[in-house]
Amino acid sequence: xxxxxxxxxxxxxxxxxxxxxxxxxxxxxxxxxxxxxxxxxxxxxxxxxxxxxxxxxxxxxxxxxxxxxxxxxxxxxxxxxxxxxxxxxxxxxxxxxxxxxxxxxxxxxxxxxxxxxxxxxxxxxxxxxxxxxxxxxxxxxxxxxxxxxxxxxxxxxxxxxxxxxxxxxxxxxxxxxxxxxxxxxxxxxxxxxxxxxxxxxxxxxxxxxxxxxxxxxxxxxxxxxxxxxxxxxxxxxxxxxxxxxxxxxxxxxxxxxxxxxxxxxxxxxxxxxxxxxxxxxxxxxxxxxxxxxxxxxxxxxxxxxxxxxxxxxxxxxxxxxxxxxxxxxxxx
Amino acid sequence: xxxxxxxxxxxxxxxxxxxxxxxxxxxxxxxxxxxxxxxxxxxxxxxxxxxxxxxxxxxxxxxxxxxxxxxxxxxxxxxxxxxxxxxxxxxxxxxxxxxxxxxxxxxxxxxxxxxxxxxxxxxxxxxxxxxxxxxxxxxxxxxxxxxxxxxxxxxxxxxxxxxxxxxxxxxxxxxxxxxxxxxxxxxxxxxxxxxxxxxxxxxxxxxxxxxxxxxxxxxxxxxxxxxxxxxxxxxxxxxxxxxxxxxxxxxxxxxxxxxxxxxxxxxxxxxxxxxxxxxxxxxxxxxxxxxxxxxxxxxxxxxxxxxxxxxxxxxxxxxxxxxxxxxxxxxxxxxxxxxxxxxxxxxxxxxxxxxxxxxxxxxxxxxxxxxxxxxxxxxxxxxxxxxxxxxxxxxxxxxxxxxxxxxxxxxxxxxxxxxxxxxxxxxxxxxxxxxxxxxxxxxxxxxxxxxxx
Numbered sequence: 035x036x037x038x039x040x041x042x043x044x045x046x047x048x049x050x051x052x053x054x055x056x057x058x059x060x061x062x063x064x065x066x067x068x069x070x071x072x073x074x075x076x077x078x079x080x081x082x083x084x085x086x087x088x089x090x091x092x093x094x095x096x097x098x099x100x101x102x103x104x105x106x107x108x109x110x111x112x113x114x115x116x117x118x119x120x121x122x123x124x125x126x127x128x129x130x131x132x133x134x135x136x137x138x139x140x141x142x143x144x145x146x147x148x149x150x151x152x153x154x155x156x157x158x159x160x161x162x163x164x165x166x167x168x169x170x171x172x173x174x175x176x177x178x179x180x181x182x183x184x185x186x187x188x189x190x191x192x193x194x195x196x197x198x199x200x201x202x203x204x205x206x207x208x209x210x211x212x213x214x215x216x217x218x219x220x221x222x223x224x225x226x227x228x229x230x231x232x233x234x235x236x237x238x239x240x241x242x243x244x245x246x247x248x249x250x251x252x253x254x255x256x257x258x259x260x261x262x263x264x265x266x267x268x269x270x271x272x273x274x275x276x277x278x279x280x281x282x283x284x285x286x287x288x289x290x291x292x293x294x295x296x297x298x299x300x301x302x303x304x305x306x307x308x309x310x311x312x313x314x315x316x317x318x319x320x321x322x323x324x325x326x327x328x329x330x331x332x333x334x335x336x337x338x339x340x341x342x343x344x345x346x347x348x349x350x351x352x353x354x355x356x357x358x359x360x361x362x363x364x365x366x
Numbered sequence: 367x368x369x370x371x372x373x374x375x376x377x378x379x380x381x382x383x384x385x386x387x388x389x390x391x392x393x394x395x396x397x398x399x400x401x402x403x404x405x406x407x408x409x410x411x412x413x414x415x416x417x418x419x420x421x422x423x424x425x426x427x428x429x430x431x432x433x434x435x436x437x438x439x440x441x442x443x444x445x446x447x448x449x450x451x452x453x454x455x456x457x458x459x460x461x462x463x464x465x466x467x468x469x470x471x472x473x474x475x476x477x478x479x480x481x482x483x484x485x486x487x488x489x490x491x492x493x494x495x496x497x498x499x500x501x502x503x504x505x506x507x508x509x510x511x512x513x514x515x516x517x518x519x520x521x522x523x524x525x526x527x528x529x530x531x532x533x534x535x536x537x538x539x540x541x542x543x544x545x546x547x548x549x550x551x552x553x554x555x556x557x558x559x560x561x562x563x564x565x566x567x568x569x570x571x572x573x574x575x576x577x578x579x580x581x582x583x584x585x586x587x588x589x590x591x592x593x594x595x596x597x598x599x600x601x602x603x604x605x606x607x608x609x610x611x612x613x614x615x616x617x618x619x620x621x622x623x624x625x626x627x628x629x630x631x632x633x634x635x636x637x638x639x640x641x642x643x644x645x646x647x648x649x650x651x652x653x654x655x656x657x658x659x660x661x662x663x664x665x666x667x668x669x670x671x672x673x674x675x676x677x678x679x680x681x682x683x684x685x686x687x688x689x690x691x692x693x694x695x696x697x698x699x700x701x702x703x704x705x706x707x708x709x710x711x712x713x714x715x716x717x718x719x720x721x722x723x724x725x726x727x728x729x730x731x732x733x734x735x736x737x738x739x740x741x742x743x744x745x746x747x748x749x750x751x752x753x754x755x756x757x758x759x760x761x762x763x764x765x766x767x768x769x770x771x772x773x774x775x776x777x778x779x780x781x782x783x784x785x786x787x788x789x790x791x792x793x794x795x796x797x798x799x800x801x802x803x804x805x806x807x808x809x810x811x812x813x814x815x816x817x818x819x
Contacts, residue, residue: 190792201779201783338662
C-alpha cells in the first residue's frame with residue numbers, strides 16, 4: 035500500500051503536467067483543423083480567451099483541476115487499484131493491441147516466468163549441489179574454485195556479460211540470435227521452438243552469473259551445519275558420508291536456503307529490467323522500463339502492485355516453510 | 367563477534383592473501399584516478415558530450431596495441447603538430463611546412479585533414495604537394511588564400527574530400543587501371559601501380575608563396591586519419607575512450623564509497639538506536655524498515671532518476687535510501703545481544719546517558735562488522751549506478767563507465783564487432799567491484815570465525 039502511495043506520489047505530478055499539455059495540444063489541434071472557429075472572433079484577445087476557456091473546461095471534466103494529492107483523487111485511484119482495476123494504459127499497448135493494463139501484464143508475465151523463473155530454478159539446483167559439495171570438502175580444490183567463482187561472478191554486471199555474449203555468440207559466431215524476440219508470429223506452430231531458441235542466450239548468461247553466489251551461500255550454511263554435534267555423532271556411527279551430506283546436513287541447512295529461494299523466485303518475476311533491455315526480451319522488466327520512460331502511470335502502478343504483492347506473498351510463504359523445516363522458530 | 371580488537375584484525379588481515387590482493391587492486395585504482403585527475407584536465411572531460419571538441423580524432427578506431435598482434439598493420443591515427451619549417455626569402459617568399467610520414471601500414475588511411483592558422487595581409491598562394499616513396503611528386507592543391515588589405519588571421523581546414531584535390535588526382539592518375547572516379551583521394555595518394563598500399567616515406571609539403579609580404583603560419587597540423595588510436599581506441603563520436611575510462615575510475619570510487627559509507631552509517635545508527643531503545647520504538651522502527659525493504663529498489667531508483675533529477679550527487683542519495691535497510695536489521699540484532707552484557711547494564715545503572723552508552727560501548731563493538739559491510743556494499747552501488755547509466759538515466763555532465771556502455775549499446779557496438787568499446791568499461795566495473803569484495807571477504811572471515819577452515 036505504501037509502495038503504491040509512493041509511486042503515485044512520485045509519478046502523479048509529472049503525469050498531470052503531461053495530461054494537461056495533451057489537453058492544450060488537443061484543443062489547439064481542433065481549432066487549426068476547423069478554421070471557421072477562428073473567423074468568428076474579431077480580436078486576438080477574444081480568441082485567446084475562448085481557447086483558454088475550452089482548455090479549462092476540459093481539464094475540469096477530466097478532474098485535473100484538483101491536484102493529484104487531493105483526497106478524492108488519491109482515494110479514487112487507491113480504490114480502483116484495490117479492486118484490481120488498473121484502467122487503461124496511456125501510451126503503451128499489448129502486442130494484440132489492447133491498452134488494458136491487465137491485458138498487457140498478463141501478456142508479459144508468462145514470458146518473464148519462462149526466462150527468469152526457469153533460470154532461477156536452474157541456478158538454485160546447480161547452486162545447492164555445488165554448494166553442498168564444496169561445503170563438505172572445505173579447503174579442497176572444488177571449494178576454492180566455487181568460492182573464487184562466486185566472488186568473481188558477483189562483481190560482473192549481468193547485463194554487461196549479456197552484451198559480451200551477444201557480441202560473441204550472435205555476431206562473431208552467429209550461433210544465436212541477438213534479439214530475444216522471435217520474428218515469427220505467436221500463432222505459427224513453430225513459435226514455441228523459436229521462443230526457446232531465442233531464450234538460450236539470455237538463459238545461459240543469467241545462469242552463468244547467478245549460480246556462483248548461490249553455491250557460495252549454500253556452502254557457508256553447510257559449513258556451519260557440518261560443524262554441529264549431531265553430524266559428528268553420525269560420522270562417528272559410521273553413516274555413509276554422502277548420506278550425511280545430502281540427507282541430514284542439507285535438510286538442516288534448508289530453512290535459510292528456502293527463504294532465499296522463495297525470495298529470488300518472486301524477485302525473478304520482476305525480471306531484470308536491464309537484462310531484459312539488453313536482450314530485448316519482451317517481459318515485465320522491459321515493460322516497466324518502457325512505462326517509466328514514457329511515464330505511463332497506470333502500467334507503472336499495475337506492475338509495481340503485482341510485484342509487491344507477489345513479493346509479500348513469497349515472504350509469507352517463506353516464513354511458513356521456515357517454520358515447517360525448523361520447528362524451533364514456531365514457539366515464541 | 368565477541369571481543370576482537372583492531373590490532374588483532376590488522377594482524378589477521380595481513381595474513382589473508384585475498385585481502386591483500388584487494389588492497390593492492392584498490393591501491394592501483396586510487397593511483398589510476400590520481401593520474402586521471404592530474405594528467406587529464408577536468409575541462410577535457412567536461413567536453414565529453416560535445417562532439418566539436420573531438421573532431422580531430424578518428425571515428426571508431428581500434429586501440430593502437432592491436433597492431434602488435436595482427437599481421438596486417440592497421441594504420442594509426444597520426445596528428446602531426448610540429449612540421450619542419452623552411453623559409454626562402456627572395457622576390458617571392460616561400461614558407462614551406464613539411465610533414466614527413468613513414469607509412470608502413472597495410473591499409474589506407476581513412477582521410478587526411480590539414481589545419482592551419484595564417485597571419486598575413488595581401489594575397490598568398492597555398493600549394494599542397496606530396497612526394498611519394500617512389501620519388502614521384504604530385505600537386506594536390508593550389509589555391510589562393512582570401513585577399514585582405516589589413517592583417518588578418520585566417521583559419522582553415524582542408525579536407526581530403528576537397529574537390530580540387532580530387533581534380534588534381536584525376537589529372538595524374540586517370541590512366542591507371544585501378545583509377546575510379548569514386549575512389550577516395552587518400553586511397554590513390556597512398557597507392558602503388560596496382561592499387562595496393564605503397565609503403566615508405568611520404569613528405570607532405572604545404573607551401574605558401576607570397577610576394578614581398580610576410581606570412582606567419584601557426585598551429586599548422588596535418589591529421590592523417592587512421593583506424594587505430596591511443597591506448598583504448600575511440601568510439602563512434604570520435605571520443606578517446608582512454609579519457610572516459612580513466613575519469614570513470616575516480617567517479618566510480620566516489621559513488622561506491624560515498625553510498626557504502628553513507629548507508630552503513632545510517633543503518634548502523636538506526637539499528638543500534640532501535641535495538642537499544644527496545645519496546646515500542648523498536649517495533650515502530652523495524653516496521654518502517656520492513657516497508658523500505660519491501661520496496662522494489664531498481665524500479666524505484668529508475669522512477670526517482672527519471673522524475674526528480676539525474677544529478678550524480680542526488681543519485682548517491684537515492685542509492686543510500688535502499689542501502690541501509692539490511693545493515694540496520696543486522697546491527698539491531700547485534701545490539702540486542704550486546705545490550706544484555708554486564709558492562710552495559712552496569713553503566714546504565716550508574717546513570718550514564720544513553721547516547722554515551724551507544725557510542726562508547728555498543729558502536730565500537732559493531733565497527734568490524736560495519737567495515738566489512740562497507741566493503742561489501744561498494745560493488746553493489748557501483749553496478750547499480752552503472753545499470754542506471756546504462757538505461758540512459760545517468761548524469762550527462764559526469765560520464766561514468768555505465769554511460770560509455772550505454773553509448774556502445776545505442777550505436778550497436780556489439781553488432782559491429784567493436785569489442786574495445788564494450789569490454790574495457792565492464793572489466794573496469796568488475797575489477798573495482800572485485801577489489802572491494804576481496805577486502806570485504808577477508809574482513810568477513812576474520813569477524814565470523816565460523817566461516818574459516
